Amino acid sequence: xKRNEFINLCQNxxxxxxxxxxxxxxxxxxxxVSSYHDSQTEKLPVIWLETNCSCDxxxxxxxxxxxxxxxxxxxxxxxxxxxxxxxxxxQDAVNNLKAAANKKAGQFTLxxxxxxPLQEEYNVVFITSQGEVSALEAVKWLGGLAKxxxxxxxxxxxxxxxxxxxxxxxxxxxxxxLDREVINVSGCPVNADWFVGxxxxxxxxxRPELDNRNRxxxxxxxxxxxHCQRRSYFDNGNFAENLGEIECMFSQxxxxxxxxxxxxxxxxxNVNWPVEANTPCIGCTNPDFPxxxxxxxxxxxxxxxx
Amino acid sequence: MSQTINFxxxxxxxxxxxxxxxxxxxxIKEANAKGTMFRxxxxxxxxxxxxxxxxxxxxxxxxxxxxxxxxxxxxxxxLYGSTLSQRAQYxxxxxxxxDFLQNHIRHFYFFSLPDFVEFPNRPPWxxxxxxxxxxxxxxxxxxxxxxxxxxxxxxxxxxxxxLFGGKAPHQHSFVQGGVAVAPTAxxxxxxxxxxxxxxxxxxxxxxxxxxxxxxxxxxxxxxxVTPKRLISCGLxxxxxxxxxxxxxxxxxxxxxxxxxDVDKIEETVAxxxxxxxxxxxxxxxxxxxxxxxxxxx
Ligand code: SF4
Numbered sequence: 001x002k003r004n005e006f007i008n009l010c011q012n013x014x015x016x017x018x019x020x021x022x023x024x025x026x027x028x029x030x031x032x033v034s035s036y037h038d039s040q041t042e043k044l045p046v047i048w049l050e051t052n053c054s055c056d057x058x059x060x061x062x063x064x065x066x067x068x069x070x071x072x073x074x075x076x077x078x079x080x081x082x083x084x085x086x087x088x089x090x091q092d093a094v095n096n097l098k099a100a101a102n103k104k105a106g107q108f109t110l111x112x113x114x115x116x117p118l119q120e121e122y123n124v125v126f127i128t129s130q131g132e133v134s135a136l137e138a139v140k141w142l143g144g145l146a147k148x149x150x151x152x153x154x155x156x157x158x159x160x161x162x163x164x165x166x167x168x169x170x171x172x173x174x175x176x177x178l179d180r181e182v183i184n185v186s187g188c189p190v191n192a193d194w195f196v197g198x199x200x201x202x203x204x205x206x207r208p209e210l211d212n213r214n215r216x217x218x219x220x221x222x223x224x225x226x227h228c229q230r231r232s233y234f235d236n237g238n239f240a241e242n243l244g245e246i247e248c249m250f251s252q253x254x255x256x257x258x259x260x261x262x263x264x265x266x267x268x269x270n271v272n273w274p275v276e277a278n279t280p281c282i283g284c285t286n287p288d289f290p291x292x293x294x295x296x297x298x299x300x301x302x303x304x305x306x
Numbered sequence: 307m308s309q310t311i312n313f314x315x316x317x318x319x320x321x322x323x324x325x326x327x328x329x330x331x332x333x334i335k336e337a338n339a340k341g342t343m344f345r346x347x348x349x350x351x352x353x354x355x356x357x358x359x360x361x362x363x364x365x366x367x368x369x370x371x372x373x374x375x376x377x378x379x380x381x382x383x384x385l386y387g388s389t390l391s392q393r394a395q396y397x398x399x400x401x402x403x404x405d406f407l408q409n410h411i412r413h414f415y416f417f418s419l420p421d422f423v424e425f426p427n428r429p430p431w432x433x434x435x436x437x438x439x440x441x442x443x444x445x446x447x448x449x450x451x452x453x454x455x456x457x458x459x460x461x462x463x464x465x466x467x468x469l470f471g472g473k474a475p476h477q478h479s480f481v482q483g484g485v486a487v488a489p490t491a492x493x494x495x496x497x498x499x500x501x502x503x504x505x506x507x508x509x510x511x512x513x514x515x516x517x518x519x520x521x522x523x524x525x526x527x528x529x530x531v532t533p534k535r536l537i538s539c540g541l542x543x544x545x546x547x548x549x550x551x552x553x554x555x556x557x558x559x560x561x562x563x564x565x566x567d568v569d570k571i572e573e574t575v576a577x578x579x580x581x582x583x584x585x586x587x588x589x590x591x592x593x594x595x596x597x598x599x600x601x602x603x
Contacts, residue, residue: 050322052343052344054320054345054365054366054367054368054371055320055321055367055368055369056365056367056368056369056371056475056476057368058368059320059368059369059371059412059475060368060474060475062412062416062457062460062461063461063464063465063474064461065461068457068458068461069457069461070454070457073429073430078429079429079430080429080430080432081430082430083315083317083318083319083322084317084318084319084320084416085318085416085430086317086318086429086430086431086432087317087318087420087425087430087431087432087433087434087435087436088317088431088432088433088434088435089313089315089316089317089318089435090313090314090315090316090435092433092434092435093315093317094314094315095433096432096433117344119591121591122343122344122589122591122599123322123342123343123344124322124324124342124343125315125322125342126314126315126322126324127312127314127324127326127340127342128312128314129312132342161350161362161365162345164350164362165350165353166349166350166352168344168346168349168589169344169346169589188365188476189368189475189476243479243481243483243486244479244484244485244486244487244488268468268472268473268474269461269464269465269468269473269474270465271465271468271469271496272468272469272470272471272472272473273472273473274472274473274478275472276472277470277471277472277473277477277478277479277486277487278479278486278487279472279478279479279481279486282361282478284476290358290362290365294354294355294358294362295354295355295357295358296355296357296358296361296362297357298355
């Protein structure tokens with residue numbers, strides 16, 4: 001509504017205009033205000049599917065600060081389905097999912113938290129009167145309707161611990177079962193900033209720039225090693241003899257040199273990160289985590305997996 | 307006439323759960339809680355170095371992650387014959403408590419409260435199926451407000467864990483032999499300030515809210531009552547060899563108190579999708595009569 005129209009409306013419904021008392025003005029204005037409010041609070045519609053994962057990612061996301069979780073849920077995203085957060089249960093929850101998928105087809109962002117077992121009976125997301133819906137079925141169905149697909153955590157991005165050997169469930173990355181672009185936001189768990197920041201990017205500017213593993217370069221552009229506070233120790237060949245010491249953790253199995261993430265700057269919950277805690281980076285954002293990182297505490301150069 | 311109801315998904319928990327109920331003539335004949343997600347960490351650990359246990363087993367579950375890491379650390383302490391300093395034990399317990407606080411606050415407010423309190427009908431609470439809402443509007447509104455207050459204090463509990471542990475969930479410094487981070491004055495001071503906020507929340511909100519629900523729903527105490535047999539395996543270890551428990555272990559059976567006999571505790575897979583082959587448990591999703599990936603004890 002234009003400014004002039006608004007003023008006219010107010011004048012037409014002024015209490016001085018006889019029988020059109022001011023309560024009808026309130027009615028007219030409230031409708032206008034609420035439609036203005038709706039058009040201004042553009043949020044990202046999100047369907048969040050949990051598959052084969054420890055749910056550590058959603059716990060990590062609950063640790064977000066600025067925005068805190070409540071603000072994130074109220075102002076950044078419209079969380080239309082989430083096993084962890086929604087109040088609805090049972091058939092009501094399934095109805096929410098179906099309604100969201102239909103109503104917001106082509107608009108919603110599908111967040112998948114967890115790897116996808118090719119052995120379908122190893123991961124069933126819910127059971128209806130028509131039968132079991134496996135993670136694979138659900139992801140294929142929703143992945144075909146979504147505007148963006150975000151793989152949340154290392155399991156969803158690359159298989160992760162859920163696909164660690166011997167991988168009896170034959171779990172694979174979300175991108176391996178969908179014939180479309182998947183934005184990988186890896187980490188075990190994800191750092192809340194990486195996920196909240198990626199969704200904010202989708203909302204504000206659309207698809208972010210991605211690296212060759214389809215991860216936002218904003219967070220995964222450089223290796224841990226490149227920005228590590230202990231780099232001068234490394235360059236001088238000054239290595240810790242034990243955990244808990246102040247020197248470079250390479251000798252303790254640090255895989256920072258091959259791990260892309262911004263932990264040295266970003267930190268965890270704003271206060272710390274593994275190397276600052278005098279322990280090695282174990283490469284939890286990597287495509288080969290955890291099999292490419294174990295045995296932990298063994299220098300990269302001696303690790304038989306390398 | 308028997309009728310089968312699949313209540314699925316059971317939401318607001320860490321993991322995937324469905325409940326199948328068979329009703330006959332108004333009576334529940336069977337109630338099967340189905341864990342529909344296979345994890346397989348027993349198999350993942352096989353053939354790896356024992357020292358992988360602390361970091362790797364934490365990844366079983368996001369909300370109780372350090373509980374798994376702590377047990378891994380205690381076993382490795384024993385294996386390597388570590389001697390723990392009292393300072394390390396205090397710090398380990400502070401970290402473990404911080405994870406517990408995070409877990410309990412989130413469990414109470416994010417996971418349980420929507421079973422008792424009416425939430426605003428907008429995402430993620432739309433179409434809430436509250437079947438037994440009883441709170442007065444004023445109390446209801448106050449508890450919804452506390453849900454939002456819980457966001458910050460639960461985060462602060464994890465901030466304490468990250469402060470000493472490097473990150474949370476899946477901390478790094480509580481490992482075999484002790485703790486990798488020193489409890490320096492700056493960190494202790496920060497942790498105390500965070501803890502003060504958490505304590506205030508627990509005293510002023512969590513406890514009164516629990517009491518209110520216990521009072522309004524006091525008939526729930528009589529539903530599904532089981533024999534009063536309770537067990538604690540002890541909590542918060544102290545001593546150079548982890549030999550002392552801050553909270554003692556014990557079994558209460560009616561009015562009797564005894565020490566737990568851990569040899570009597572057994573893991574069973576009678577109703578789980580596992581079968582024993584050559585002394586090893588193998589997944590068996592087609593096992594007749596089984597209904598869950600979860601094992602029982
Ligand atoms: S601690 Fe790790 S990341 Fe830091 S300099 Fe040493 S090897 Fe590189």
